[in-house]
Amino acid sequence: MKDKAIIMDIDGVLADSQEYIDKYLRNVKEKDYDSFWNSVPKHEVFDWSRNLVENYHNVGHKIVMLTARQDIPIARENTLKWFYKNNIHCDMLLMQPPRDVEEKNELYSHGLIKIDMYNKLIKPHYDIEFMVDDSPDNVKMFREIGLTVLQPNNKWDLK
Numbered sequence: 706m707k708d709k710a711i712i713m714d715i716d717g718v719l720a721d722s723q724e725y726i727d728k729y730l731r732n733v734k735e736k737d738y739d740s741f742w743n744s745v746p747k748h749e750v751f752d753w754s755r756n757l758v759e760n761y762h763n764v765g766h767k768i769v770m771l772t773a774r775q776d777i778p779i780a781r782e783n784t785l786k787w788f789y790k791n792n793i794h795c796d797m798l799l800m801q802p803p804r805d806v807e808e809k810n811e812l813y814s815h816g817l818i819k820i821d822m823y824n825k826l827i828k829p830h831y832d833i834e835f836m837v838d839d840s841p842d843n844v845k846m847f848r849e850i851g852l853t854v855l856q857p858n859n860k861w862d863l864k
């Protein structure tokens with residue numbers, strides 16, 4: 706039998722990082738990823754989602770983080786340190802392939818990379834109770850493949 710698990714997004718779900726996303730990544734001439742990765746220690750935590758993780762961890766569910774943050778050393782290290790500092794339990798941290806790979810990857814241009822990671826890396830190992838994600842596109846796609854998706858009431862400024 707597979708372990709039960711929940712899937713958590715990070716930005717906009719666990720991390721209150723919108724101000725830094727706006728400043729360095731969204732609506733800017735050139736995205737400044739380094740400054741964003743360096744801002745991670747300053748991100749506040751959303752208490753409701755930390756409590757959710759803690760409670761599900763305490764009843765034996767695995768906690769799988771599935772994020773659009775890139776899998777490069779500075780991002781992985783700062784994210785793991787941030788979990789540790791903020792007492793957030795994490796069993797598995799799945800990050801998207803880095804940007805140089807991303808730009809050549811067909812799945813990215815269609816926004817399907819999270820679904821692909823779910824199918825290959827999560828589904829074979831875990832029985833997912835639900836996931837939490839704030840992106841309307843991700844919510845829609847994961848519901849279409851049958852998952853229950855909880856969505857925080859974040860402002861999405863889709864220009």
Ligand SMILES: [Mg+2]
Nearest residue numbers: 714716717839
């Ligand atoms: Mg998000």
